[in-house]
Amino acid sequence: MDAIKLRAENLNLYFGKKQILKNVMIDFPENQVTSLIGPSGCGKSTLLRSFNRMHDLSPDATIEGKLYLDDIDLYDKKNSVTDIRKRIGMVFQKPNPLPKSIYENLSYPLKIHNYPKNEIPNLIENALRESFLWDEVKDELKKPAVKLSGGQQQRLCIARTVVLRPEVILMDEPCSALDPISTKKIEELILKLKKDFTIVIVTHNMQQAQRISNKVAFMYLGELIEFDSCDTIFNHPKNELTQRYIGGHFG
Amino acid sequence: MYKKKLLDTFNWMILCGSTLMVCLFLGIILWDIFSAGLSSLSWRFVSTFPTNGMTQGGILPAIVGTVILTFITTLFAVPFGVACAIYLNEYAKPSILTNTIRASIRNLAGIPSIIYGLFGLALFVKALHFGTSILSAGLTLGLLSLPYIITTTEEALKRIPNSLREATLALGVTQAETIKDVVLPKALPGILTGVILTLSRAAGETAPILFTGVAFYINGVSTAANQEFMALPYHLYMLSTQHNAIEQVRPLAYGTAAVLILLVFILNILAFYVRFKNRTQD
Numbered sequence: 001m002d003a004i005k006l007r008a009e010n011l012n013l014y015f016g017k018k019q020i021l022k023n024v025m026i027d028f029p030e031n032q033v034t035s036l037i038g039p040s041g042c043g044k045s046t047l048l049r050s051f052n053r054m055h056d057l058s059p060d061a062t063i064e065g066k067l068y069l070d071d072i073d074l075y076d077k078k079n080s081v082t083d084i085r086k087r088i089g090m091v092f093q094k095p096n097p098l099p100k101s102i103y104e105n106l107s108y109p110l111k112i113h114n115y116p117k118n119e120i121p122n123l124i125e126n127a128l129r130e131s132f133l134w135d136e137v138k139d140e141l142k143k144p145a146v147k148l149s150g151g152q153q154q155r156l157c158i159a160r161t162v163v164l165r166p167e168v169i170l171m172d173e174p175c176s177a178l179d180p181i182s183t184k185k186i187e188e189l190i191l192k193l194k195k196d197f198t199i200v201i202v203t204h205n206m207q208q209a210q211r212i213s214n215k216v217a218f219m220y221l222g223e224l225i226e227f228d229s230c231d232t233i234f235n236h237p238k239n240e241l242t243q244r245y246i247g248g249h250f251g
Numbered sequence: 252m253y254k255k256k257l258l259d260t261f262n263w264m265i266l267c268g269s270t271l272m273v274c275l276f277l278g279i280i281l282w283d284i285f286s287a288g289l290s291s292l293s294w295r296f297v298s299t300f301p302t303n304g305m306t307q308g309g310i311l312p313a314i315v316g317t318v319i320l321t322f323i324t325t326l327f328a329v330p331f332g333v334a335c336a337i338y339l340n341e342y343a344k345p346s347i348l349t350n351t352i353r354a355s356i357r358n359l360a361g362i363p364s365i366i367y368g369l370f371g372l373a374l375f376v377k378a379l380h381f382g383t384s385i386l387s388a389g390l391t392l393g394l395l396s397l398p399y400i401i402t403t404t405e406e407a408l409k410r411i412p413n414s415l416r417e418a419t420l421a422l423g424v425t426q427a428e429t430i431k432d433v434v435l436p437k438a439l440p441g442i443l444t445g446v447i448l449t450l451s452r453a454a455g456e457t458a459p460i461l462f463t464g465v466a467f468y469i470n471g472v473s474t475a476a477n478q479e480f481m482a483l484p485y486h487l488y489m490l491s492t493q494h495n496a497i498e499q500v501r502p503l504a505y506g507t508a509a510v511l512i513l514l515v516f517i518l519n520i521l522a523f524y525v526r527f528k529n530r531t532q533d
Contacts, residue, residue, distance in 0.1 A: 052421060059344040086423035096418040099437050108432065109422040157418070164422060 403445025
Protein backbone atom coordinates (compact mmCIF):
# COMPACT_ATOMS: atom_id res chain seq x y z
CA MET A 1 0.00 0.00 0.00
CA ASP A 2 1.32 3.47 -0.88
CA ALA A 3 1.69 6.09 1.79
CA ILE A 4 -1.20 8.56 1.71
CA LYS A 5 -0.19 12.22 1.43
CA LEU A 6 -3.43 14.06 0.79
CA ARG A 7 -6.93 12.97 1.73
CA ALA A 8 -10.50 14.17 1.36
CA GLU A 9 -13.21 12.69 3.57
CA ASN A 10 -16.90 13.19 2.83
CA LEU A 11 -16.17 16.45 1.10
CA ASN A 12 -19.23 18.49 0.15
CA LEU A 13 -18.71 21.91 -1.35
CA TYR A 14 -21.34 24.49 -2.21
CA PHE A 15 -21.21 27.79 -4.07
CA GLY A 16 -24.23 29.55 -2.62
CA LYS A 17 -26.99 26.92 -2.80
CA LYS A 18 -25.46 25.01 -5.69
CA GLN A 19 -23.64 21.83 -4.68
CA ILE A 20 -20.40 21.44 -6.64
CA LEU A 21 -18.77 18.49 -4.87
CA LYS A 22 -20.84 15.58 -3.60
CA ASN A 23 -19.43 13.45 -0.81
CA VAL A 24 -15.98 13.08 -2.36
CA MET A 25 -13.67 10.53 -0.70
CA ILE A 26 -10.20 10.31 -2.18
CA ASP A 27 -6.61 9.51 -1.09
CA PHE A 28 -3.63 10.83 -3.04
CA PRO A 29 -0.51 8.65 -2.73
CA GLU A 30 2.84 10.18 -1.84
CA ASN A 31 5.44 10.87 -4.55
CA GLN A 32 3.10 9.88 -7.35
CA VAL A 33 1.21 11.74 -10.03
CA THR A 34 -2.56 11.58 -9.74
CA SER A 35 -4.66 12.97 -12.57
CA LEU A 36 -8.18 14.30 -12.16
CA ILE A 37 -10.19 13.89 -15.34
CA GLY A 38 -13.81 14.49 -16.29
CA PRO A 39 -15.97 16.78 -18.40
CA SER A 40 -15.94 20.56 -17.82
CA GLY A 41 -17.85 21.60 -14.74
CA CYS A 42 -17.51 18.23 -13.00
CA GLY A 43 -15.70 19.80 -10.03
CA LYS A 44 -12.08 18.74 -10.73
CA SER A 45 -10.62 22.23 -10.29
CA THR A 46 -12.92 22.92 -7.34
CA LEU A 47 -11.64 19.80 -5.61
CA LEU A 48 -8.03 20.75 -6.37
CA ARG A 49 -8.46 24.29 -5.06
CA SER A 50 -10.05 23.14 -1.82
CA PHE A 51 -6.75 21.51 -0.77
CA ASN A 52 -4.77 24.75 -0.61
CA ARG A 53 -7.81 26.68 0.58
CA MET A 54 -8.14 28.92 -2.46
CA HIS A 55 -11.88 28.94 -1.82
CA ASP A 56 -11.28 31.00 1.35
CA LEU A 57 -11.58 34.10 -0.82
CA SER A 58 -14.97 33.21 -2.29
CA PRO A 59 -17.47 34.39 0.30
CA ASP A 60 -20.26 32.13 -0.99
CA ALA A 61 -18.25 28.88 -0.80
CA THR A 62 -19.20 26.48 2.01
CA ILE A 63 -17.14 23.40 2.74
CA GLU A 64 -18.27 20.34 4.68
CA GLY A 65 -16.18 17.30 5.45
CA LYS A 66 -12.51 16.89 6.22
CA LEU A 67 -9.33 17.46 4.23
CA TYR A 68 -5.97 16.21 5.44
CA LEU A 69 -2.32 16.67 4.59
CA ASP A 70 -0.71 13.69 6.36
CA ASP A 71 -2.67 13.94 9.61
CA ILE A 72 -3.07 17.72 9.60
CA ASP A 73 -6.66 18.91 9.32
CA LEU A 74 -6.37 21.59 6.61
CA TYR A 75 -9.44 23.55 7.71
CA ASP A 76 -8.68 23.43 11.44
CA LYS A 77 -8.68 27.00 12.79
CA LYS A 78 -5.40 26.30 14.58
CA ASN A 79 -3.52 25.86 11.29
CA SER A 80 -2.44 28.98 9.46
CA VAL A 81 -3.57 29.18 5.87
CA THR A 82 -0.25 30.67 4.73
CA ASP A 83 1.62 27.71 6.25
CA ILE A 84 -0.71 25.27 4.48
CA ARG A 85 -0.26 27.03 1.15
CA LYS A 86 3.50 26.95 1.59
CA ARG A 87 3.31 23.17 2.03
CA ILE A 88 0.74 22.69 -0.75
CA GLY A 89 1.84 24.71 -3.77
CA MET A 90 -0.23 25.40 -6.84
CA VAL A 91 0.37 25.96 -10.55
CA PHE A 92 -2.47 27.55 -12.49
CA GLN A 93 -4.03 27.10 -15.91
CA LYS A 94 -2.70 30.34 -17.32
CA PRO A 95 0.92 31.16 -16.50
CA ASN A 96 0.80 33.98 -13.95
CA PRO A 97 4.31 35.33 -13.40
CA LEU A 98 4.52 38.35 -11.11
CA PRO A 99 5.18 41.69 -12.86
CA LYS A 100 8.78 41.52 -11.64
CA SER A 101 12.07 40.13 -12.97
CA ILE A 102 12.67 36.40 -13.40
CA TYR A 103 14.92 36.43 -10.33
CA GLU A 104 12.43 38.37 -8.19
CA ASN A 105 9.66 35.95 -9.11
CA LEU A 106 11.55 33.34 -7.12
CA SER A 107 13.21 35.53 -4.49
CA TYR A 108 9.90 37.13 -3.49
CA PRO A 109 8.29 34.02 -1.90
CA LEU A 110 11.62 33.17 -0.24
CA LYS A 111 11.87 36.63 1.29
CA ILE A 112 8.28 36.50 2.47
CA HIS A 113 8.96 33.22 4.26
CA ASN A 114 12.13 34.64 5.83
CA TYR A 115 14.73 32.42 4.20
CA PRO A 116 18.27 33.59 5.07
CA LYS A 117 19.51 36.10 2.49
CA ASN A 118 22.74 34.26 1.69
CA GLU A 119 20.91 31.04 0.79
CA ILE A 120 18.50 32.67 -1.65
CA PRO A 121 20.70 32.74 -4.81
CA ASN A 122 21.50 29.04 -4.46
CA LEU A 123 17.88 28.05 -3.82
CA ILE A 124 16.84 30.01 -6.91
CA GLU A 125 19.46 28.38 -9.12
CA ASN A 126 18.46 24.93 -7.92
CA ALA A 127 14.77 25.56 -8.49
CA LEU A 128 15.43 26.89 -12.00
CA ARG A 129 17.62 23.86 -12.79
CA GLU A 130 14.97 21.52 -11.43
CA SER A 131 12.39 23.19 -13.68
CA PHE A 132 14.56 22.84 -16.83
CA LEU A 133 14.72 26.62 -17.14
CA TRP A 134 18.21 27.50 -15.87
CA ASP A 135 20.07 27.14 -19.17
CA GLU A 136 17.52 29.31 -20.96
CA VAL A 137 17.47 32.18 -18.47
CA LYS A 138 20.75 32.13 -16.54
CA ASP A 139 22.12 35.13 -18.45
CA GLU A 140 19.01 37.25 -18.19
CA LEU A 141 17.71 36.81 -14.66
CA LYS A 142 16.99 40.55 -14.47
CA LYS A 143 14.64 40.43 -17.47
CA PRO A 144 10.92 40.98 -16.75
CA ALA A 145 9.27 37.56 -16.39
CA VAL A 146 6.40 38.55 -18.70
CA LYS A 147 8.89 38.77 -21.60
CA LEU A 148 9.38 34.98 -21.49
CA SER A 149 7.42 32.69 -23.84
CA GLY A 150 4.25 31.05 -22.52
CA GLY A 151 5.97 27.71 -21.93
CA GLN A 152 8.90 29.36 -20.17
CA GLN A 153 6.50 31.40 -18.02
CA GLN A 154 4.73 28.23 -16.93
CA ARG A 155 8.05 26.55 -16.07
CA LEU A 156 8.95 29.69 -14.12
CA CYS A 157 5.67 29.36 -12.21
CA ILE A 158 6.55 25.74 -11.45
CA ALA A 159 10.03 26.85 -10.33
CA ARG A 160 8.42 29.50 -8.12
CA THR A 161 6.33 26.76 -6.48
CA VAL A 162 9.24 24.30 -6.24
CA VAL A 163 11.60 26.84 -4.67
CA LEU A 164 9.61 26.77 -1.42
CA ARG A 165 10.02 22.94 -1.23
CA PRO A 166 6.30 22.20 -0.76
CA GLU A 167 5.18 18.65 -0.09
CA VAL A 168 2.37 18.68 -2.61
CA ILE A 169 2.08 20.49 -5.95
CA LEU A 170 -1.43 21.01 -7.30
CA MET A 171 -1.62 21.69 -11.04
CA ASP A 172 -4.77 23.05 -12.64
CA GLU A 173 -4.55 22.24 -16.36
CA PRO A 174 -0.98 23.57 -16.52
CA CYS A 175 -0.57 22.85 -20.24
CA SER A 176 -3.93 23.96 -21.64
CA ALA A 177 -2.53 27.33 -22.76
CA LEU A 178 0.69 25.90 -24.22
CA ASP A 179 1.89 24.52 -27.55
CA PRO A 180 2.76 20.79 -27.93
CA ILE A 181 6.53 21.29 -27.50
CA SER A 182 6.14 23.31 -24.29
CA THR A 183 3.59 20.74 -23.12
CA LYS A 184 6.11 17.94 -23.66
CA LYS A 185 8.71 19.81 -21.60
CA ILE A 186 6.25 20.32 -18.75
CA GLU A 187 5.26 16.65 -18.83
CA GLU A 188 8.92 15.59 -18.58
CA LEU A 189 9.26 18.03 -15.73
CA ILE A 190 6.27 16.56 -13.90
CA LEU A 191 7.67 13.04 -14.23
CA LYS A 192 10.95 14.23 -12.76
CA LEU A 193 9.37 16.25 -9.94
CA LYS A 194 7.29 13.35 -8.61
CA LYS A 195 10.45 11.93 -7.02
CA ASP A 196 10.41 14.81 -4.56
CA PHE A 197 6.82 15.98 -4.56
CA THR A 198 3.32 14.57 -4.51
CA ILE A 199 1.58 15.85 -7.63
CA VAL A 200 -2.14 16.22 -8.31
CA ILE A 201 -2.98 17.45 -11.78
CA VAL A 202 -6.25 18.40 -13.45
CA THR A 203 -6.20 17.73 -17.17
CA HIS A 204 -8.57 17.60 -20.13
CA ASN A 205 -6.01 15.78 -22.22
CA MET A 206 -6.53 11.99 -22.05
CA GLN A 207 -3.18 11.23 -23.67
CA GLN A 208 -1.48 13.47 -21.17
CA ALA A 209 -3.17 11.74 -18.24
CA GLN A 210 -2.08 8.40 -19.69
CA ARG A 211 1.50 9.55 -20.22
CA ILE A 212 2.19 11.01 -16.80
CA SER A 213 -0.14 9.51 -14.17
CA ASN A 214 0.27 6.71 -11.70
CA LYS A 215 -3.35 6.99 -10.67
CA VAL A 216 -6.36 8.56 -12.33
CA ALA A 217 -9.60 9.81 -10.81
CA PHE A 218 -12.66 10.24 -13.02
CA MET A 219 -15.22 12.77 -11.80
CA TYR A 220 -18.68 13.46 -13.11
CA LEU A 221 -21.23 16.07 -11.90
CA GLY A 222 -19.40 16.63 -8.63
CA GLU A 223 -19.00 12.97 -7.77
CA LEU A 224 -15.93 10.81 -7.81
CA ILE A 225 -16.99 7.99 -10.14
CA GLU A 226 -13.88 5.87 -10.35
CA PHE A 227 -10.39 6.08 -8.88
CA ASP A 228 -7.78 3.53 -9.80
CA SER A 229 -4.39 2.97 -11.39
CA CYS A 230 -3.78 4.64 -14.73
CA ASP A 231 -3.78 1.28 -16.49
CA THR A 232 -7.11 0.18 -15.02
CA ILE A 233 -8.90 3.45 -15.80
CA PHE A 234 -7.76 3.57 -19.41
CA ASN A 235 -7.75 -0.11 -20.28
CA HIS A 236 -10.33 -1.86 -18.13
CA PRO A 237 -12.53 0.77 -16.45
CA LYS A 238 -15.14 -0.79 -14.20
CA ASN A 239 -17.75 1.94 -14.34
CA GLU A 240 -19.87 2.41 -17.45
CA LEU A 241 -19.63 6.21 -17.26
CA THR A 242 -15.84 6.01 -17.18
CA GLN A 243 -15.89 3.67 -20.18
CA ARG A 244 -18.01 6.08 -22.15
CA TYR A 245 -15.94 9.12 -21.20
CA ILE A 246 -12.62 7.42 -22.00
CA GLY A 247 -14.13 6.16 -25.25
CA GLY A 248 -14.95 9.73 -26.20
CA HIS A 249 -18.73 9.30 -26.17
CA PHE A 250 -19.27 12.47 -24.14
CA GLY A 251 -17.19 15.16 -22.56
CA MET B 252 -27.20 48.98 -51.05
CA TYR B 253 -26.78 52.59 -52.11
CA LYS B 254 -29.15 53.71 -49.39
CA LYS B 255 -27.17 51.83 -46.77
CA LYS B 256 -23.95 53.45 -47.85
CA LEU B 257 -25.56 56.88 -47.72
CA LEU B 258 -26.81 56.18 -44.20
CA ASP B 259 -23.32 55.08 -43.22
CA THR B 260 -21.78 58.30 -44.53
CA PHE B 261 -24.48 60.30 -42.75
CA ASN B 262 -23.72 58.56 -39.45
CA TRP B 263 -20.04 59.20 -39.87
CA MET B 264 -20.68 62.87 -40.57
CA ILE B 265 -22.76 63.28 -37.43
CA LEU B 266 -20.19 61.60 -35.20
CA CYS B 267 -17.25 63.38 -36.77
CA GLY B 268 -19.14 66.69 -36.70
CA SER B 269 -19.86 66.33 -32.98
CA THR B 270 -16.21 65.69 -32.27
CA LEU B 271 -15.17 68.71 -34.33
CA MET B 272 -17.76 70.84 -32.53
CA VAL B 273 -16.32 69.92 -29.12
CA CYS B 274 -12.78 70.63 -30.30
CA LEU B 275 -13.97 73.92 -31.75
CA PHE B 276 -15.40 75.08 -28.40
CA LEU B 277 -12.20 74.12 -26.62
CA GLY B 278 -10.20 75.93 -29.27
CA ILE B 279 -12.30 79.09 -28.97
CA ILE B 280 -11.96 79.15 -25.18
CA LEU B 281 -8.20 78.65 -25.30
CA TRP B 282 -7.81 81.22 -28.09
CA ASP B 283 -9.91 83.78 -26.23
CA ILE B 284 -8.03 83.38 -22.97
CA PHE B 285 -4.52 83.19 -24.34
CA SER B 286 -4.89 85.94 -26.94
CA ALA B 287 -6.17 88.35 -24.29
CA GLY B 288 -4.01 87.05 -21.44
CA LEU B 289 -0.70 86.64 -23.22
CA SER B 290 0.07 90.35 -22.95
CA SER B 291 0.03 90.18 -19.15
CA LEU B 292 1.90 86.88 -18.87
CA SER B 293 5.47 87.45 -17.83
CA TRP B 294 7.94 86.32 -15.22
CA ARG B 295 7.07 89.43 -13.21
CA PHE B 296 3.38 88.47 -13.34
CA VAL B 297 3.89 85.10 -11.67
CA SER B 298 6.62 86.19 -9.26
CA THR B 299 5.39 89.43 -7.69
CA PHE B 300 2.62 90.60 -5.39
CA PRO B 301 -0.41 92.52 -6.60
CA THR B 302 -0.15 96.26 -6.06
CA ASN B 303 -2.38 99.33 -6.21
CA GLY B 304 -5.62 97.57 -5.27
CA MET B 305 -5.00 94.66 -7.66
CA THR B 306 -4.76 96.90 -10.70
CA GLN B 307 -1.07 96.18 -11.10
CA GLY B 308 1.60 93.68 -10.18
CA GLY B 309 1.49 89.91 -10.21
CA ILE B 310 -0.41 86.99 -8.76
CA LEU B 311 2.32 85.20 -6.78
CA PRO B 312 0.27 84.76 -3.56
CA ALA B 313 -2.63 83.25 -5.52
CA ILE B 314 -0.31 80.73 -7.19
CA VAL B 315 1.35 79.82 -3.89
CA GLY B 316 -2.08 79.59 -2.22
CA THR B 317 -3.44 77.23 -4.89
CA VAL B 318 -0.33 75.04 -4.74
CA ILE B 319 -0.41 74.73 -0.93
CA LEU B 320 -4.17 74.23 -0.99
CA THR B 321 -3.83 71.38 -3.51
CA PHE B 322 -1.06 69.93 -1.37
CA ILE B 323 -3.31 69.83 1.72
CA THR B 324 -6.09 68.30 -0.37
CA THR B 325 -3.68 65.60 -1.58
CA LEU B 326 -2.43 64.86 1.92
CA PHE B 327 -5.96 64.33 3.15
CA ALA B 328 -7.80 62.80 0.21
CA VAL B 329 -5.23 60.43 -1.32
CA PRO B 330 -4.45 58.21 1.71
CA PHE B 331 -8.10 57.98 2.78
CA GLY B 332 -9.41 57.55 -0.75
CA VAL B 333 -6.91 54.86 -1.72
CA ALA B 334 -7.40 53.02 1.58
CA CYS B 335 -11.17 53.09 1.12
CA ALA B 336 -10.87 51.78 -2.45
CA ILE B 337 -8.55 48.97 -1.33
CA TYR B 338 -11.06 47.97 1.33
CA LEU B 339 -14.00 48.03 -1.09
CA ASN B 340 -12.24 46.14 -3.87
CA GLU B 341 -10.00 43.71 -1.98
CA TYR B 342 -11.67 43.00 1.35
CA ALA B 343 -15.37 43.89 1.38
CA LYS B 344 -17.60 40.93 0.63
CA PRO B 345 -20.41 41.66 -1.81
CA SER B 346 -23.45 42.48 0.32
CA ILE B 347 -26.28 44.98 0.44
CA LEU B 348 -24.20 47.13 2.79
CA THR B 349 -21.15 47.16 0.51
CA ASN B 350 -23.27 47.98 -2.51
CA THR B 351 -24.99 50.77 -0.59
CA ILE B 352 -21.63 52.23 0.41
CA ARG B 353 -20.40 52.03 -3.17
CA ALA B 354 -23.57 53.63 -4.55
CA SER B 355 -23.35 56.40 -1.94
CA ILE B 356 -19.77 57.17 -2.93
CA ARG B 357 -20.80 57.34 -6.60
CA ASN B 358 -23.60 59.71 -5.63
CA LEU B 359 -21.25 61.93 -3.61
CA ALA B 360 -19.41 62.63 -6.86
CA GLY B 361 -22.58 64.23 -8.19
CA ILE B 362 -23.15 66.68 -5.33
CA PRO B 363 -22.70 70.34 -6.39
CA SER B 364 -19.44 71.77 -5.12
CA ILE B 365 -21.15 74.72 -3.37
CA ILE B 366 -22.75 72.18 -1.01
CA TYR B 367 -19.31 70.90 -0.09
CA GLY B 368 -18.43 74.54 0.60
CA LEU B 369 -21.34 74.94 3.02
CA PHE B 370 -20.59 71.60 4.62
CA GLY B 371 -16.93 72.56 5.06
CA LEU B 372 -18.02 75.82 6.65
CA ALA B 373 -20.23 73.98 9.13
CA LEU B 374 -17.78 71.17 9.92
CA PHE B 375 -14.21 72.47 9.65
CA VAL B 376 -14.65 76.23 10.14
CA LYS B 377 -17.32 76.17 12.86
CA ALA B 378 -17.64 72.78 14.56
CA LEU B 379 -13.94 71.90 14.57
CA HIS B 380 -12.84 75.53 15.07
CA PHE B 381 -10.30 75.53 12.26
CA GLY B 382 -11.62 78.97 11.28
CA THR B 383 -11.61 80.31 7.74
CA SER B 384 -8.19 78.99 6.83
CA ILE B 385 -6.22 77.16 4.17
CA LEU B 386 -6.60 74.02 6.31
CA SER B 387 -10.41 74.18 6.30
CA ALA B 388 -10.44 74.89 2.55
CA GLY B 389 -7.96 72.08 1.81
CA LEU B 390 -9.98 69.58 3.83
CA THR B 391 -13.19 70.70 2.12
CA LEU B 392 -11.60 70.18 -1.29
CA GLY B 393 -10.36 66.84 0.02
CA LEU B 394 -13.92 65.77 0.77
CA LEU B 395 -14.93 66.84 -2.72
CA SER B 396 -12.07 64.82 -4.23
CA LEU B 397 -12.61 61.65 -2.17
CA PRO B 398 -15.39 60.08 -4.26
CA TYR B 399 -13.41 60.59 -7.48
CA ILE B 400 -10.23 59.17 -5.99
CA ILE B 401 -12.09 56.18 -4.53
CA THR B 402 -13.87 55.45 -7.80
CA THR B 403 -10.80 55.76 -10.05
CA THR B 404 -8.63 53.77 -7.63
CA GLU B 405 -11.23 51.03 -7.44
CA GLU B 406 -11.38 50.89 -11.24
CA ALA B 407 -7.57 50.63 -11.36
CA LEU B 408 -7.63 47.78 -8.82
CA LYS B 409 -10.40 46.01 -10.73
CA ARG B 410 -8.19 45.91 -13.82
CA ILE B 411 -5.59 43.77 -12.00
CA PRO B 412 -6.39 40.18 -12.97
CA ASN B 413 -7.29 37.81 -10.14
CA SER B 414 -4.74 35.32 -11.42
CA LEU B 415 -2.03 37.64 -10.13
CA ARG B 416 -3.51 37.68 -6.63
CA GLU B 417 -3.87 33.89 -6.72
CA ALA B 418 -0.21 33.56 -7.78
CA THR B 419 1.11 34.99 -4.54
CA LEU B 420 -1.65 33.70 -2.26
CA ALA B 421 -0.85 30.16 -3.47
CA LEU B 422 2.74 30.75 -2.32
CA GLY B 423 1.59 31.34 1.24
CA VAL B 424 1.81 35.12 0.97
CA THR B 425 -0.82 36.91 3.07
CA GLN B 426 -3.52 39.05 1.51
CA ALA B 427 -2.01 42.24 2.95
CA GLU B 428 1.43 41.38 1.52
CA THR B 429 -0.15 40.52 -1.82
CA ILE B 430 -1.85 43.92 -1.96
CA LYS B 431 1.29 45.78 -0.88
CA ASP B 432 3.81 43.95 -3.07
CA VAL B 433 1.86 42.95 -6.17
CA VAL B 434 -1.55 44.59 -6.55
CA LEU B 435 -0.68 48.19 -5.60
CA PRO B 436 2.56 48.45 -7.63
CA LYS B 437 0.76 47.08 -10.68
CA ALA B 438 -2.23 49.42 -10.18
CA LEU B 439 -0.10 52.45 -9.33
CA PRO B 440 -0.09 54.12 -12.78
CA GLY B 441 -3.89 53.85 -12.96
CA ILE B 442 -4.27 55.17 -9.42
CA LEU B 443 -1.88 58.07 -10.08
CA THR B 444 -3.71 59.05 -13.25
CA GLY B 445 -6.99 59.21 -11.35
CA VAL B 446 -5.42 61.13 -8.47
CA ILE B 447 -3.75 63.71 -10.71
CA LEU B 448 -6.88 64.33 -12.79
CA THR B 449 -8.95 64.69 -9.61
CA LEU B 450 -6.48 67.13 -8.11
CA SER B 451 -6.35 69.19 -11.28
CA ARG B 452 -10.11 69.50 -11.02
CA ALA B 453 -9.94 70.39 -7.33
CA ALA B 454 -7.30 73.06 -7.98
CA GLY B 455 -9.75 74.94 -10.18
CA GLU B 456 -12.73 74.83 -7.77
CA THR B 457 -14.05 78.10 -6.39
CA ALA B 458 -17.26 77.34 -4.53
CA PRO B 459 -15.86 74.99 -1.85
CA ILE B 460 -13.16 77.46 -0.79
CA LEU B 461 -15.42 80.50 -0.95
CA PHE B 462 -16.73 80.18 2.64
CA THR B 463 -13.90 78.18 4.08
CA GLY B 464 -10.81 80.33 3.80
CA VAL B 465 -10.08 82.10 0.56
CA ALA B 466 -9.46 85.84 0.69
CA PHE B 467 -9.37 88.56 -1.93
CA TYR B 468 -6.13 90.05 -0.75
CA ILE B 469 -3.47 88.85 1.66
CA ASN B 470 -0.52 90.94 2.60
CA GLY B 471 2.46 88.68 1.95
CA VAL B 472 2.54 84.96 1.33
CA SER B 473 1.13 83.07 4.26
CA THR B 474 2.20 79.49 4.77
CA ALA B 475 0.53 78.90 8.14
CA ALA B 476 -2.31 76.38 8.03
CA ASN B 477 -4.65 78.53 10.11
CA GLN B 478 -4.39 81.62 7.89
CA GLU B 479 -6.60 82.76 5.08
CA PHE B 480 -5.08 82.55 1.64
CA MET B 481 -5.40 83.65 -1.97
CA ALA B 482 -6.20 81.18 -4.75
CA LEU B 483 -6.20 81.41 -8.54
CA PRO B 484 -9.85 80.54 -9.29
CA TYR B 485 -11.17 82.95 -6.66
CA HIS B 486 -8.77 85.66 -7.74
CA LEU B 487 -10.07 85.23 -11.27
CA TYR B 488 -13.65 85.42 -10.07
CA MET B 489 -12.99 88.62 -8.14
CA LEU B 490 -11.07 90.30 -10.93
CA SER B 491 -13.65 89.51 -13.56
CA THR B 492 -16.86 90.26 -11.64
CA GLN B 493 -16.30 91.99 -8.29
CA HIS B 494 -13.53 94.50 -8.86
CA ASN B 495 -14.36 98.22 -8.87
CA ALA B 496 -12.26 98.81 -11.99
CA ILE B 497 -13.17 95.78 -14.05
CA GLU B 498 -12.13 97.20 -17.40
CA GLN B 499 -8.71 98.12 -16.04
CA VAL B 500 -7.97 94.70 -14.53
CA ARG B 501 -9.37 92.67 -17.42
CA PRO B 502 -5.89 91.77 -18.84
CA LEU B 503 -4.88 90.63 -15.37
CA ALA B 504 -7.99 88.45 -15.16
CA TYR B 505 -7.16 86.88 -18.52
CA GLY B 506 -3.60 86.37 -17.37
CA THR B 507 -4.81 84.64 -14.21
CA ALA B 508 -7.07 82.38 -16.24
CA ALA B 509 -4.15 81.48 -18.50
CA VAL B 510 -1.96 80.62 -15.50
CA LEU B 511 -4.71 78.47 -13.98
CA ILE B 512 -5.21 76.63 -17.26
CA LEU B 513 -1.48 76.12 -17.64
CA LEU B 514 -1.28 74.72 -14.10
CA VAL B 515 -4.09 72.24 -14.78
CA PHE B 516 -2.55 71.47 -18.17
CA ILE B 517 0.77 70.60 -16.54
CA LEU B 518 -1.01 68.21 -14.16
CA ASN B 519 -2.83 66.60 -17.09
CA ILE B 520 0.39 66.16 -19.03
CA LEU B 521 1.84 64.50 -15.95
CA ALA B 522 -1.11 62.10 -15.86
CA PHE B 523 -0.69 61.41 -19.58
CA TYR B 524 3.01 60.74 -19.07
CA VAL B 525 2.36 58.29 -16.23
CA ARG B 526 -0.11 56.37 -18.41
CA PHE B 527 2.22 56.42 -21.42
CA LYS B 528 5.19 55.18 -19.41
CA ASN B 529 3.08 52.32 -18.08
CA ARG B 530 1.91 51.34 -21.57
CA THR B 531 5.44 51.06 -22.93
CA GLN B 532 6.42 48.87 -19.98
CA ASP B 533 3.83 46.16 -20.62
